[in-house]
Each structure stands twice: as C-alpha cells, then as structure tokens.
Amino acid sequence: MEEVIPGSIIVTGASGSMGKAAVEALAAGGRSVIMACRNLEKGEAVRREVLARVPGAALQVLPLDLGSLRSVRDFAAAVAPSAPAGLLNNAGTMPPRYSLTEDGLEQTVAVNYVGPYLLTRLLLDSFSPDASIVNVISLTAKYAHIDENLLEKGPEDFHQLRTYAASKLALMLFSIELAKRTSLRVNMSDPGVVASNMIDLGRWFDPLADALFKPLCKRPEQGAAPAISALQSPQTMKIFKGHRCLDVQERFLDNPLSGLLWQKTAQRTGLK
Template identity: 35%
Template sequence: MQGKRVLITGGNSGIGLVAACELAAAGAEVILACRDSDKTRQALEVIGAGAEIAPVNLAVDLASLASVRELAATFLARYDRLDVLINNAGIMPAEQEITEDGFEMQMAVNHLSHFLLTHLLLDCLKVSAPARIVNVSSMMHKKGEMDLATFTGFHKYKMQAAYSQSKLANMMFTVELAERLNGSGVTVNALHPGAVATDIVRSFPWLVRKIVGLLFISPEKGAKTTMMLASDPELEGVSGKYYDQCKLAGYSPVADDNLQRDAFWAASTKAVGL
C-alpha cells in the first residue's frame, strides 16, 4: 500500500479501526471520515503510532446528506487522488430514528450516505485508476427485502429487518455500480466480515452486548476481508463480487434482478439529490 491514499468511513472503531491501522502500517495514507470526537482523536493516535504517514480525520455526520457533501468538497479541495474508498460505517439502532433529511436512520447511514459520497468522489477515483471501492455489507443482506417506501420509515419498525434491507442496499449498489464502472479502472466489491463484536450493538441491552462479546469474532479477524479487498494485488480488476470472510460467495438474487435494481438506483439517486 506504499503511496496509496485510502478514505474510510467509520474508521474510529471496530473493523474500520483495525483496517485503518493495518493499511497505515503497510504504507498507506489513511484518511478517516468520522465525527469529530474524543473517540476519533484517540483512533488517530492509535493509527498514527504505526503509520508512515500521519492519519487525518475529515469530520462528517453520515446521518446528514449536507454533511456528506461537505466532506466530499473538503476532500476534493485537499486531494487530487484517491486509490481506495472503504464504505465501512454502519449502525443498528434498536428504535426507529428519522434523519434531518427525512430518511430512516439505518438506510440513511448504511446506504444513502455512502451512495452519495461514492458518487461525489467517482471522478477522483477514475483519474486515480486503478482504484477500488469496498462496501462493507453483511450476510444479513440475504434476508433483506427492498421496499423503497420504507426509505422514509417503517410503519412497524423491526431493527433486524431494517438492517438487512440496508445491507441488501449495499449489495445492490455494488452490483449496479460495478456494471456502470466497467472499463473505467475502478472496481467495487462488497463483503461480509463475519459476526464481529463491535460497537454497532451499542444500543442493545447490556446482557445482549455481553453475549455478543463472547460469541462473535474479534475486530482483528473481522477486518481481514476489508484488507484483502483493499490491497490484494490478485484482486485488481475483480469487480461486482461478494466475499464472505475472505472467500468468494453467492449473494442475494435480488441484487441481480434488473427491474428491482433499476428502481432502487432511481430511488437512491432521487433521495440524495443527484
């Protein structure tokens, strides 16, 4: 990763932090896209301890499309190249929340913010080709259904169903974008990191968080697939695929349904104002 520049959302904790540390240690210039917080400042210290190039954070609130636009503008004003974009950040709130833009929080943060950010940085990625986009999805996407009406909220909110749908959105985005980027030198792939113990479960009851910590794999193991898709030279040119814990895997047939994918793309484009 010598000479490579990487932008990663949610790189201040969990698998994002581990991936950021390893990429920085491998010589990459790592730029976080996280809230400006003590946690982020501490993450920068941890990443910087093993980095050849000091990491920085470009502050963003992924629940705000205006903030995402500001992030992209700030990045493009400072940098003329981007080798790897890792759309890593994700949330799973126990209760339904609606963003300032009027969207259900999981769909907004897990999909729409990354959909917008990726599009705003696409030209930069293209001029940096060969470049890579890595979308952190989940095996839960296979249980998801795409109901475009729920972009603005569920009549009856079920945390797991909303999460599965947002992760299905990651997969549908990956497949469609790969087709659109064919021949551009920019690849895009999605992954399931494994059942990882991270603070995505921070809104869960204490006992559930304790059980998750005991049964799930560590962020260090969970970050392996992200690292592979971001850096493995053997994957240069590979695009539109889904990897489950470093192994090529099948994904939901919904992502290969052209009619559903076209409608989903149109709805996403309209939602973020592109």
C-alpha cells in the same frame, strides 16, 4: 478544511471497531488513510493509537456525518481534489428506535445506505483510475426484504434488525449496480459476526448471554480482513468473506430493484 493527503484510502467509521482495525492494516501496508469520522475527538484518539503502533503513518481525520446529506457533500468536496485511491464504506449503525435525520430519512437507511450512495457517487469522477471501492454489508442482507419505497418507510415499518438488514441489502444492490456502471473495482465485504460496539446484545439477550456470546464472535481485525483483501483485489462485483472471494448470487445480480433504487436514491439526494 486542511489540505487532504493525495492518493489516500478513505475509511468511513474509522473511529469504530472494524474501522480502526482497517486503518491500522492499511497504514501497516504503507497506505495513507483519510479517517472519515462523525466524532473528531474519537477519530483523533484512534489516530494516536494507530500511530503508536505504526509510527510515521500518514493518517488524517476529517469530519463526516453520513446521516447528513450536507455533511456528505462537504466531505466529498474537501477530498475530491486529492484523487483518492480507494473508499471503504465501513460506517454503520443499528439504532433501536425509529428516528429521522435532518433530511427526513430514517436513520439506519440514511447512514448505512443513502450516505454511502451519495458519497460514492459524488467521488466517482475524482478517484484515481485504479481506485477500489468496498462496501461493508452483512449476512443479514441475504434475508432482507426491500421494495422501491425503501426511502419512504414510516415508524410502523421500523424494526431494528429488519431495517438494518434492509439497509445492507440496499447497499449490496447499489454495489452491484455501481460495478456494472463503472470501470472502477467495486466489491463487498461481509465481516461475519464481530465483537464490536455495534453488537450490544443487551436489547435481545440478558447481560449473561452477552458475556457468553461476545467471546465467540470474531475480533475486529478478523472482521476487517476481508475488506482489506477486497480493497487490494483486482476483482469486481465479488463478496469477500473470511478468506474467500465469492460470486454474488444470481437473484441479486439481475434484480430490477437495483436500477430502480439507484434512480430513486439519486432523486432523493439531488443527483441526476
């Protein structure tokens, strides 16, 4: 792999709607960005688009498939020596059907929670001391139900939206646990409902409803804005939403599941 630009902010899912908006905002603010993408061609196309708007930006596209523990380990090994200045865990998925990754994990939970968990933990000792970590959650997390067996759920437990919400709640509990265990800044960003590739409402509504509803959603730049604020904030363990910086609700703060999931996920990913 090519030499990695030191002191960069890593943005996962940089080829997506909000990922691209985040890369552009960071580049416009003078930051160098590592664009972590599973599809390098898409990533390069986004890089060229951003460069056309922010000439001279320091952007590097590197391969990362969050649905593969091996890919996460390879990516972490490649970027660790560059002492990254931040990590925006933005990539996410909401597949309509149950499927397993090469590691035997359900795809949604693997990409939205286990991959970011492993990536973040592998990089913990490599970040610059003032680094900032931001995890993109969702308002659905508030309504989710999970238990300590999240990683062992079978097809009978799968439901597109409920599994997505559960993965985002797990990411939220991970963020809280990480904020307690590290001196780095760890925050969350809730983009709201954003017109993006992910919000393809075809499965729940007819195309007419999609056409009517999508324009009411936020634009990707608006959805990415709280993540940019969170990356720059001196705060930790907060949720950035719209223009606000919110405290985490008590019931999430002292949830014993956070520690349990931390341990179980560490075991499952081969960490101590």
